[in-house]
Amino acid sequence: MKVTNYLISFLFFFNVCHHDAQNLLVQVFSQKKIHSIELEVVLGSYQVQSADGFLSEINEGQSLKLQVNSSNQIHVTKNGIFMGVYDTLFLFQSSHLDYIRLSPNLSNKTKVKPREYEGDFEISAFHSHIQVLNSIFVESYLEGVLASEAGVRCAKEYYKIQAIISRTFARNNLHKHDDAGFNLCDAVHCQAYYGNYQGELTAINEGIKETNGLVLVDSNNVSFPTFFSANCGGQSAETDQIWNKSLPNYVSHEDTFCVHTRQANWEVYISKAKFLSYLSKNYYFDISKPEQRDMAFNFTQNERKTFFIHPSFGIPLRDLRSTFKLRSTFFSCEPVGDKVLLRGRGFGHGIGLCQEGAMEMVKRGYSYKEILSFYFRGARLSGWNNPISHW
Ligand SMILES: [Zn+2]
Ligand SMILES: [Zn+2]
Structure with a gap:
């Protein structure tokens, strides 16, 4: 028995x-x-x-x-x-x-x-x-993911968006840990999942329920990769600017919704000596030439660039971001005394959904479908197992 x-x-x-x-x-x-x-x-x-x-x-x-x-x-x-x-x-x-x-x-x-x-x-x-x-x-897992990834204080309409994104991520990554015998880990490597929050979660629960089973796909019904970051700084990034791969799903676009939000701007001072020494050691950047030093101290990004100063120097902005632990790659430089002032925009890689922009759109009355189609261009809604609804 x-x-x-x-x-x-x-x-x-x-x-x-x-x-x-x-x-x-x-x-x-x-x-x-x-x-x-x-x-x-x-x-x-x-x-x-x-x-x-x-x-x-x-x-x-x-x-x-x-x-x-x-x-x-x-x-x-x-x-x-x-x-x-x-x-x-x-x-x-x-x-x-x-x-x-x-x-x-x-x-x-x-x-x-x-x-x-x-x-x-x-x-x-x-x-x-x-x-x-x-x-x-999956639907119970999402309760934990939403509380971990977005906190417990957002509006229901925002949770609908995050539910669809996180559900799509789970569906796209079912085989991520096949070697180890499970689907996903609970860390940022996959999606943060720090338990099923047991407090009052009406907005999260309703956001998940009202989008039950919905995922994003592209026009060929192929899974849409759903990246998101805290704030894109007013212009979304393309994947090859941040990683070494190009995904045609993401074409950079302007975002006016996130430019006055909490994490829209940042500033960091770095000593000129440290900055130059890094460039010279890692990229053979000739710091003995005054005009090169000037270029390094006076770099402007009105629109997102992939490389520092000019592509011919071969200095990817993502390298500077990780070395100097910057909030984003979307920054300009100016000299201030013996330091370089980096004025940056946004927080995170800037690809896909901009969380602060999406929250602002919710405040202004946009629906989750309008917001998803603003950030995931060319994507449409489908069911986890079967293609169903469209917009
Ligand atoms: Zn993982
Ligand atoms: Zn944004």
Whole structure:
């Protein structure tokens, strides 16, 4: 009986995770080396199973403590009582509303802020650390992603946009972590997913529900890559300005909605000596010539450029951005005493959706469809599985 029970759950778990596109397997705490972890049921109950079958049920308020040992196995206790040592544990929620609080401890004993998650779990030892995979329906996963990526204080219309973008990203990247046996990680590498926020989330929940299953595709019904950044500085960037690849989906366009928002402008001072030495060391830029020094100190970008000064010097602006930790590549330079003043516009790569511009459009009464078609030119809406609605 137990074995049958287990097999049904096992098959369900893997079917759901690997074949049904509506369900995701997400690695959580992916940036942490977890040595031990406490799992406390906050709502409902969970069934605990090992590869050999049913082990136990944990109810509301009860907890499991898992610790990895030197032979790469997981030592399990329930409410302080030893239960055994296992390679992998599965936790299945009894109803889809049940959720659990995960409190990990790292190998170096630092504590990590606990997070709460819905869905099922597969927990295993991996190179002497504990790996936690969360099996979750896409629409529930999005609640966590939206709270993590956009915060919990935006308008519903804005969450509709972010839901479609994040859903499209998930659909476009289902195979990103195939080698490791899951779909997505919870870090910025994929999309931030720091738990299912359990507070009042009416706007997020409604934004997701009202766009249920919608994704962006191009005119040939091919998935549209959905990039976004905080503020484009008034002009969107093209992908080859920022990365070494050219995506025809993105053609630079003007954005007047974000130019007076919070992160529209920035300034940074860099010492002239440091600035010149960087250019000379990395790009053979001849700083002995006064006219070259002048060009470096008096660089203007009224429209987005790809290279500093002139393409012939071969100095990509993205290199300056990463070296000097600048908010964007969209900046101009002027000399101020022994320093160079960089006056910049925007925050982030500037490709795709401009979050602050989109929020401003929402304030001015534009609909999510109008905003998406403003930032993702040539894109249209479709269903996760089937092409459905268009605009
Ligand atoms: Zn990832
Ligand atoms: Zn913008």
